[in-house]
Amino acid sequence: MIPLSAALHHGEAGDPELLGWIMHRLDALISLDPATIVALLGLAVVAMPVAVLALYARHKRKALR
Amino acid sequence: MTKPAIGNGMFYGWLVVAASFFISFLTVGGRNGFGLFVIPMSDEFGWSRGAISLAASIGFLINGVSQPFMGRIYDRIGARKLILASLVVIGLSNLLLAATNHIIFLILVFGVIMSVALSGGSLNTAVAVISKWFQRKRATAVAVIAAGAPMGGLILVPLSSYLIDLFGWRTTWAVLGLMVLFLATPVAYFVMRERPQEMGLLPDGDSEPAGGGAGGRMPPSKAPLESDRWLASFRSFPMWQLSGAYFVCGFTTALISAHFVPFAIEEGYSQAMAAAAFGAMSGLNVVGVLLAGALGDRFGRKNLLALVYFMRGGGYLTLLLIPGLLGLWSFSLVAGFSWIATVPLTMALTADVYGLRNIGILSGIVFTAHQIGGAISVQLAGVLRDVTGSYDISLMLAAALLLTAGFVSLSIREKRYSIRYQPPPAAGTAPQRA
Numbered sequence: 001m002i003p004l005s006a007a008l009h010h011g012e013a014g015d016p017e018l019l020g021w022i023m024h025r026l027d028a029l030i031s032l033d034p035a036t037i038v039a040l041l042g043l044a045v046v047a048m049p050v051a052v053l054a055l056y057a058r059h060k061r062k063a064l065r
Numbered sequence: 066m067t068k069p070a071i072g073n074g075m076f077y078g079w080l081v082v083a084a085s086f087f088i089s090f091l092t093v094g095g096r097n098g099f100g101l102f103v104i105p106m107s108d109e110f111g112w113s114r115g116a117i118s119l120a121a122s123i124g125f126l127i128n129g130v131s132q133p134f135m136g137r138i139y140d141r142i143g144a145r146k147l148i149l150a151s152l153v154v155i156g157l158s159n160l161l162l163a164a165t166n167h168i169i170f171l172i173l174v175f176g177v178i179m180s181v182a183l184s185g186g187s188l189n190t191a192v193a194v195i196s197k198w199f200q201r202k203r204a205t206a207v208a209v210i211a212a213g214a215p216m217g218g219l220i221l222v223p224l225s226s227y228l229i230d231l232f233g234w235r236t237t238w239a240v241l242g243l244m245v246l247f248l249a250t251p252v253a254y255f256v257m258r259e260r261p262q263e264m265g266l267l268p269d270g271d272s273e274p275a276g277g278g279a280g281g282r283m284p285p286s287k288a289p290l291e292s293d294r295w296l297a298s299f300r301s302f303p304m305w306q307l308s309g310a311y312f313v314c315g316f317t318t319a320l321i322s323a324h325f326v327p328f329a330i331e332e333g334y335s336q337a338m339a340a341a342a343f344g345a346m347s348g349l350n351v352v353g354v355l356l357a358g359a360l361g362d363r364f365g366r367k368n369l370l371a372l373v374y375f376m377r378g379g380g381y382l383t384l385l386l387i388p389g390l391l392g393l394w395s396f397s398l399v400a401g402f403s404w405i406a407t408v409p410l411t412m413a414l415t416a417d418v419y420g421l422r423n424i425g426i427l428s429g430i431v432f433t434a435h436q437i438g439g440a441i442s443v444q445l446a447g448v449l450r451d452v453t454g455s456y457d458i459s460l461m462l463a464a465a466l467l468l469t470a471g472f473v474s475l476s477i478r479e480k481r482y483s484i485r486y487q488p489p490p491a492a493g494t495a496p497q498r499a
Contacts, residue, residue: 016100021340041224
């Protein structure tokens with residue numbers, strides 16, 4: 001047997017079948033269209049570095065004073 | 066002494082933690098979604114799923130084997146350069162994967178290049194640098210970074226899945242690559258700093274060199290087993306105890322991750338129920354790891370580490386002994402809490418015992434033990450399933466190993482070997498190199 005996953009522990013690839021099951025379950029739970037979900041998740045991803053860099057800029061500004 | 070805080074009173078080290086969290090979130094989380102690409106790529110090229118999964122398998126091994134080497138490079142050149150170089154390679158590799166047209170290309174880029182680069186920008190590198198920023202709150206800080214991986218899986222796997230549905234797998238690889246290049250790389254470039262002393266700060270944001278004791282401030286002396294030569298660590302018990310227990314961690318997590326689907330089918334669980342239980346377990350990872358970090362800083366590491374292994378062992382026993390959905394959900398809840406909780410406790414204890422001089426290579430070696438355990442368990446469980454017709458022996462073996470790992474963790478002499486429990490240095494003693 002060829003291992004494909006040790007999901008969500010140290011960056012290994014997830015089992016495609018299991019991921020398929022989970023996605024199917026998510027589809028059943030969330031009734032939004034895929035484009036909206038992509039926009040929302042994408043926004044969440046982008047917000048993180050923006051927040052970190054904003055804090056960094058604030059620190060830098062204070063340090064220069 | 067300069068101000069110990071950033072603008073709102075927060076220690077700059079927490080900003081380094083936030084940056085490391087995001088890097089872990091994006092790189093590890095993105096990699097968790099590889100399975101989503103298997104079916105569309107297999108459909109387009111007519112490759113077998115086994116051939117595509119070979120890229121993941123090779124990547125699993127190379128990622129594990131390359132950790133100590135990357136750790137050595139970290140010890141020589143520092144985290145910032147290594148993480149930046151790794152992120153650029155990971156981002157470009159993702160872009161290259163969008164142009165995949167041959168299985169060898171996929172194996173080379175995903176299985177080899179990206180896996181080596183992931184080692185450079187990995188949790189180990191982040192843990193090594195964070196260990197310099199934090200002493201008293203080391204486990205908490207490491208736990209936050211470790212939580213980035215499952216958080217990334219929880220968000221990036223669905224994102225990748227919907228992107229593949231909407232735009233296809235090539236565009237999705239490209240989007241993941243662009244996110245690494247244009248979101249993670251700037252964060253690393255601007256925020257990452259090697260050590261607090263670079264900014265005129267002290268670990269944990271202390272405003273003066275500290276006194277001793279686990280409950281109080283950390284002594285600024287050398288860790289009890291710290292040595293100029295990393296090989297010397299193998300002459301002491303904690304290295305073997307930590308690596309051995311972490312081997313069991315890898316063995317037991319990879320076992321269930323790789324064999325969960327056939328196990329669930331064999332036990333007659335519905336797809337929806339199995340997916341819900343596994344999803345819940347992934348979510349509990351985040352809660353468990355954060356809790357372990359906070360408690361580890363408050364109550365010490367090794368007893369908690371033992372508890373985590375015992376808990377996971379108990380989870381495996383419930384899977385064996387309690388039939389049906391109750392067993393599955395009991396396992397998900399108990400094991401979910403413990404799944405990643407080992408990471409901050411093991412890594413923090415390694416740094417506490419062996420110091421910071423060779424932390425990159427030492428945490429890399431401990432991690433390699435984890436990956437070897439994972440690789441062995443996946444193969445062994447497959448063979449045992451073929452021979453015996455069930456997963457029972459594998460589950461029993463996992464439970465027994467976890468109980469052993471628990472006792473091994475308990476036997477670590479933390480009060481003797483951890484810097485947290487050493488008396489403060491006498492006045493006039495030179496401070497520790499951070």
